[in-house]
Amino acid sequence: MAPLRHPAFRMLWLANLASNIGLFVQNTAAGWLMTSLDPSPMMVSLVQAASMLPVFLLALPAGALADIMDRRLFLIGAQLWMAGTALLLCLLSGFDALGPWGLVALTFALGAGLAMTFPAWAATTPELVPRSDLISAIALNGIGFNITRAIGPAIGGLTIAWFGMGAAFALNAACLMVMVLALFVWKRPQTSSRMPREHFLSAVRAGTRFVAATPAMHAAIIRAVVFFLFGSAVWGLLPLLVRDTLGLGPQSFGLLLGCMGVGAVAAGFLLPALRGRLDRSGMVLWASLIGALAMAILALLHHWSFAALGMTLYGVSWISAASTLQASAQMAAPAWVRARAIGIYQMCFFGALAAGSALSGWIAVQVGVTWAMFLFALGAAIGAILVRHWTLDAEAPSAPPAVELVRPAPAAAELRELLHEGANRVLEVVRYQVAPSDRAAFLAVMAECRLVRLRGGAATWRLYEDIAQPDRWVELWAIESWAEHLREAGRLSDEDRVTLARAAAFHVGEGGPEAVRYVNVRV
CATH class of the missing domain: 1.20.1250.20 (MFS general substrate transporter like domains)
Structure with a gap:
């Protein structure tokens, strides 16, 4: 009570x-x-x-x-x-x-x-x-x-x-x-946000x-x-x-x-x-x-x-x-x-x-x-x-050592107005270098990452392997707009962050996996 x-x-x-x-x-x-x-x-x-x-x-x-x-x-x-x-x-x-x-x-x-x-x-x-x-x-x-x-x-x-x-x-x-x-x-408490309201x-x-x-x-x-x-x-x-x-x-x-x-x-x-x-x-x-x-x-x-x-x-x-x-x-x-x-x-x-x-x-x-x-x-x-095998008692994964992504540089000045128009799709890319012996384990974790990205708002998600260099991988996903991209990080749960850190831990290159962003430009 x-x-x-x-x-x-x-x-x-x-x-x-x-x-x-x-x-x-x-x-x-x-x-x-x-x-x-x-x-x-x-x-x-x-x-x-x-x-x-x-x-x-x-x-x-x-x-x-x-x-x-x-x-x-x-x-x-x-x-x-x-x-x-x-x-x-x-x-x-x-x-x-x-x-x-x-x-x-x-x-x-x-x-x-x-x-x-x-x-x-x-x-x-x-x-x-x-x-x-x-x-x-x-x-x-x-x-x-x-x-x-x-x-x-x-x-x-x-x-x-x-x-x-x-x-x-x-x-x-x-x-x-x-x-x-x-x-x-x-009297409902008013919450303020710097983000624009979702459509x-x-x-x-x-x-x-x-x-x-x-x-x-x-x-x-x-x-x-x-x-x-x-x-x-x-x-x-x-x-x-x-x-x-x-x-x-x-x-x-x-x-x-x-x-x-x-x-x-x-x-x-x-x-x-x-x-x-x-x-x-x-x-x-x-x-x-x-x-x-x-x-x-x-x-x-x-x-x-x-x-x-x-x-x-x-x-x-x-x-x-x-x-x-x-x-x-x-x-x-x-x-x-x-x-x-x-x-x-x-x-x-x-x-x-x-x-x-x-x-x-x-x-x-x-x-x-x-x-x-x-x-x-x-x-x-x-x-x-x-239907009894559809379990309602999923366990959260345990936390691995923290691995940070190499964050992308701020948006170029000439693109800022275009980004905030809200109608241009954003493509996000993360590049990994993974030891070939870890390929199967990496793919298993990336299957979980796919769900994390989609839950965060991704419209599409893909994973590509380099044909000439099998240790090179590219993860990419598309977000509807710049505003949706800005909301993406706030939508990640603790379990989602654990999953992304597990994926980043497979990277064997210098620093962490490199993250970059591209904006769709109409021509």
């Missing part, structure tokens, strides 16, 4: 609780309303797909904007968009003017606001607490989210039963305005290159896609399972979602002890198998008590896997690209959620809700076993 002693974090954490309660009230209301507007499995599952698909489509541009804009104003704009959409839902449902496709469209619009919020909020937490409290702050965010998961659906079900569907949508709008007020009050498209490309060149991000994304693709059947099919198979009403639907939240909160408090016994890869594997068991219980045992047990186990599975995968993605991304990297991660797993939710609805039309849920449970177990 230590992060709560920081006023800004405490205020935004409490406001986020209110906002998330509104989110789960909204999800409960939209899912239940569709069972009245159009009770086909496909349309019910499309409500969940519509809330998740925008994150797949918008997470990367949202992450880029959150990295290059004032994050506080960006979050305020996203919250106001969602509040306005929730009020529109309230008005249309109150006048009985909301059809099934209108509900899907407005759910998509709300999902667009969430897509803009998620990467920005994940990247904001490190600004609110010192580094020593960061892990606890991330844990508190997860616990808070699952507290709201426990009570939000129950509040939603009771609101629908007592006051009607419009009141549930209005409650969501009110909860979102609590977050808007807190963001207005928050949007350049920021998107830099984020994409970073993720493409980071194996730790690959592992987190692949494991997340498999887990969420099959786990999405619960979100897509639960309203029909409750209404048609169990014969229960909206209060029971909300309470079953609350059971999931209870399981998630309980697991959140147990995770620190479990992490002492399991690494991150093992945690996700076991969480996936527990989730498969929970889905099998929902599919095969048709009584409210077994449904409550299944949803509780599903909550345990969800928080254990989701928090571990999210932490792996966050730890793999440095501050300069964090929102973009998390945006790409969220784009992939929300895309899997949207696809899985829609697919579960289509399969339910073909074989029935029970068999569709069981098939997804089987797929979850098999998929978890097949």
